[in-house]
Amino acid sequence: MDALNESPVISASVNMLKPDHNAGLEALLNKLQPLLDGGRMDNIVDVLALVSDLVDLLDSALVEKLAGLFEDATAVSWSLGNAVRMAKAETSAEEAPPSLYGLLSLLREADTRRGVALALRTLNAIGKQC
Amino acid sequence: MGKRIIIVGGGVGGTMLANQLVKKLYPEIQRGEVRITLLSNSPDHFYKPAFMYVAFNQFFHEELKRPERSLLRPEIEFQVDEVTRFDFSGQHVQTRSGKRYGYDFLVIATGCVPAPERIDGLKEAGDHFYQYQAARQLAQRLSTIEKGRIFITVSFPKTPNIPHQCGIAPVETTLMLDDFLRRRGVRDKVEIVYTYPTTAQLLRNCLFLQRPTGEILPGVFEQKNIRFQRGFTLSRVDPDRRVAYSEEGDEQPFDILMATPPIRAVDVVLESGVSQAENHEGWLPTNHETLQVYGLEGVYVIGDTVDLPVSKAGGACHNQAPVIANNITAEIRLGAPGAVYDGRVQAVAQMGLNAGMPLWYDYAHDVLPTPPSKLGGLLRNGFNRGLYWAVARGML
Ligand SMILES: Cc1cc2nc3c(=O)[nH]c(=O)nc-3n(C[C@H](O)[C@H](O)[C@H](O)COP(=O)(O)OP(=O)(O)OC[C@H]3O[C@@H](n4cnc5c(N)ncnc54)[C@H](O)[C@@H]3O)c2cc1C
Numbered sequence: 001m002d003a004l005n006e007s008p009v010i011s012a013s014v015n016m017l018k019p020d021h022n023a024g025l026e027a028l029l030n031k032l033q034p035l036l037d038g039g040r041m042d043n044i045v046d047v048l049a050l051v052s053d054l055v056d057l058l059d060s061a062l063v064e065k066l067a068g069l070f071e072d073a074t075a076v077s078w079s080l081g082n083a084v085r086m087a088k089a090e091t092s093a094e095e096a097p098p099s100l101y102g103l104l105s106l107l108r109e110a111d112t113r114r115g116v117a118l119a120l121r122t123l124n125a126i127g128k129q130c
Numbered sequence: 131m132g133k134r135i136i137i138v139g140g141g142v143g144g145t146m147l148a149n150q151l152v153k154k155l156y157p158e159i160q161r162g163e164v165r166i167t168l169l170s171n172s173p174d175h176f177y178k179p180a181f182m183y184v185a186f187n188q189f190f191h192e193e194l195k196r197p198e199r200s201l202l203r204p205e206i207e208f209q210v211d212e213v214t215r216f217d218f219s220g221q222h223v224q225t226r227s228g229k230r231y232g233y234d235f236l237v238i239a240t241g242c243v244p245a246p247e248r249i250d251g252l253k254e255a256g257d258h259f260y261q262y263q264a265a266r267q268l269a270q271r272l273s274t275i276e277k278g279r280i281f282i283t284v285s286f287p288k289t290p291n292i293p294h295q296c297g298i299a300p301v302e303t304t305l306m307l308d309d310f311l312r313r314r315g316v317r318d319k320v321e322i323v324y325t326y327p328t329t330a331q332l333l334r335n336c337l338f339l340q341r342p343t344g345e346i347l348p349g350v351f352e353q354k355n356i357r358f359q360r361g362f363t364l365s366r367v368d369p370d371r372r373v374a375y376s377e378e379g380d381e382q383p384f385d386i387l388m389a390t391p392p393i394r395a396v397d398v399v400l401e402s403g404v405s406q407a408e409n410h411e412g413w414l415p416t417n418h419e420t421l422q423v424y425g426l427e428g429v430y431v432i433g434d435t436v437d438l439p440v441s442k443a444g445g446a447c448h449n450q451a452p453v454i455a456n457n458i459t460a461e462i463r464l465g466a467p468g469a470v471y472d473g474r475v476q477a478v479a480q481m482g483l484n485a486g487m488p489l490w491y492d493y494a495h496d497v498l499p500t501p502p503s504k505l506g507g508l509l510r511n512g513f514n515r516g517l518y519w520a521v522a523r524g525m526l
Contacts (some may be wrong), residue, residue: 067512070512074523
């Protein structure tokens with residue numbers, strides 16, 4: 001409560017000061033002067049207007065959809081990135097490239113078969129959308 | 131044989147840390163010199179803060195969980211198995227399935243659990259939002275109350291200077307409750323009373339555990355016609371008369387008792403005998419800086435199981451995980467840990483159903499409250515709905 005009671009007094013006294021009495025404000029104005037002179041401050045006002053319009057347009061449902069898209073995109077790129085990193089590490093650790101028989105025996109591993117099934121199902125789903 | 135790192139607990143702390151360790155120690159993992167195993171008693175990972183929204187009918191069960199395996203880098207060995215015993219001198223853990231896992235480094239990330247049974251009558255008469263089922267039950271009550279009195283209380287652990295889970299949650303849910311009842315059109319017939327115990331960590335007779343935030347709360351509550359009372363330390367509840375009693379000698383009637391219950395570490399940590407925390411609460415003696423457990427070789431702790439004075443929050447795990455990842459890596463590569471945790475926690479507090487307030491603090495600084503805003507609310511929603519899962523994967 002004390003803090004609340006104090007705050008109006010502080011802001012009132014700031015408002016009463018003339019800009020040339022306030023070193024901070026003066027420094028800010030000096031920095032802004034070239035923007036004001038060049039008429040480029042208008043751009044800043046435009047940006048502020050755009051941001052405030054965007055904030056008004058955004059609602060929880062839209063944010064939920066955007067966040068969902070973000071999750072989908074990051075999850076897919078994360079899985080693919082992981083897979084490529086791991087496959088690359090394992091492949092480059094092999095002195096000679098695997099023989100044809102070696103390649104086939106990869107298929108014996110359950111994880112490989114799961115991966116192949118995923119790739120085939122992905123193609124299948126892409127086919128459905130064609 | 132290479133070094134074995136075992137992480138126990140697939141919550142936000144354990145998951146982030148496991149992923150970050152893979153990244154840090156990739157050369158050693160590739161050469162087969164380091165193996166990382168995560169043991170968790172659940173195949174699923176829950177976004178726990180969503181339970182708070184469940185209490186207001188805003189999140190479905192399916193939206194707040196993901197399979198833990200899908201959040202872990204493939205280099206991590208993941209086993210769904212409950213740890214039933216830590217053998218620190220023998221450097222192994224025992225699991226429910228009867229297996230034994232030896233380790234060179236162990237990280238305990240088992241979180242904490244609500245313990246309403248530790249206050250007489252609270253389990254029978256109280257409601258809370260710290261677990262899914264409990265939050266659903268509370269939602270049912272909040273969605274049907276037409277008139278009466280909702281009494282909000284907060285219980286702190288008895289161990290000095292340890293906070294309740296997610297410090298700001300009681301304030302968040304009080305403000306959400308006010309909005310929720312307004313939307314339902316019954317707010318003018320339901321009295322909301324927010325209370326806080328006499329001792330809140332280092333503070334006395336406050337409305338929050340940090341002074342600057344505590345000082346702005348009366349103004350916020352008065353605007354919304356929420357009554358508040360300091361110095362109410364819940365001691366017992368009479369489920370038949372529906373009255374809450376305080377240690378200070380007060381008694382308060384309620385129609386709904388929305389209570390932040392006592393909390394404790396999980397059984398296996400309580401039984402490990404390492405904790406000296408009061409009231410058999412189980413917090414592990416944690417080095418403030420390195421996050422090692424005092425007195426144990428190669429053992430670290432993250433998240434809700436620590437005995438640090440910072441909030442038990444995902445936002446704390448987020449800053450602890452990189453420190454532990456660096457320290458374990460340094461122990462392996464250089465022989466001694468070097469990174470330091472500064473107590474940092476950050477979050478976006480939900481201030482009502484739509485507004486949010488970004489905040490941070492550390493060992494040396496309290497939260498400096500800023501005005502709750504719509505943009506803050508959208509940020510929080512974006513985090514709840516998508517960003518969180520990237521954070522758990524260690525991407526953000
Ligand atoms: C309602 C609510 C709101 C919250 N709001 C926020 C918020 O806004 N911001 C924020 O930052 N934080 C918030 N939190 C806090 C945050 O969720 C926790 O601090 C965080 O989850 C702690 O992470 P952890 O990894 O320590 O434990 P947890 O996430 O609890 O994970 C513990 C894991 O260990 C596993 N486990 C337990 N025992 C064993 C065993 N014996 N063997 C194997 N596995 C085991 C469990 O299955 C679980 O997977 C909130 C919490 C709640 C409940």
